[in-house]
Amino acid sequence: MVNFATANSGTATSKTEFCVQGGFSFHSNDARGATQTMQPISPDNPFPTATSRIPALVPTKGAEVGAHTTTLAHLQSTFSPWYLRSQSELQQAVCAFALLARAI
Numbered sequence: 001m002v003n004f005a006t007a008n009s010g011t012a013t014s015k016t017e018f019c020v021q022g023g024f025s026f027h028s029n030d031a032r033g034a035t036q037t038m039q040p041i042s043p044d045n046p047f048p049t050a051t052s053r054i055p056a057l058v059p060t061k062g063a064e065v066g067a068h069t070t071t072l073a074h075l076q077s078t079f080s081p082w083y084l085r086s087q088s089e090l091q092q093a094v095c096a097f098a099l100l101a102r103a104i
Contacts, residue, residue: 015069015070015071016067016068016069016070016071017067017068017069018065018066018067019064019065019066019067019068020064020065020066021063021064021065022061022062022063022064023061023062023063024059024060024061024062025059025060025061026057026058026059026060027057027058027059027060027086027087027088028056028057029054029055029056029057029058029088031056033053033054034053034054034055034056035053036051036053037050037051037053038050038051039051058086058087058088059086059087060084060085060086060087060088061084061085062082062083062084062085063082063083064080064081064082064083065080065081065082066078066079066080066081067079067080
């Protein structure tokens with residue numbers, strides 16, 4: 001298994017930091033989906049139904065850029081947009097950002 005990540009952090013002023021991170025790895029899917037050959041019986045599925053297996057390990061990649069600053073007196077602020085792509089059984093791609101401000 002290959003796991004790669006890189007990070008870089010720089011300081012624009014003594015009160016502000018910037019960072020860039022990115023990498024890729026693998027995510028393990030639920031073992032039930034990797035081994036089952038029949039769909040479980042449920043109210044939505046009252047009869048046994050054949051199903052295909054999903055991979056046990058799937059590639060995942062992500063990236064983030066961010067800034068952390070204390071330029072305003074008594075306030076720490078962090079801004080960090082990020083991206084995460086996983087080919088898991090949930091089949092989702094996430095792109096979001098976080099903004100955090102905390103009085104100190």
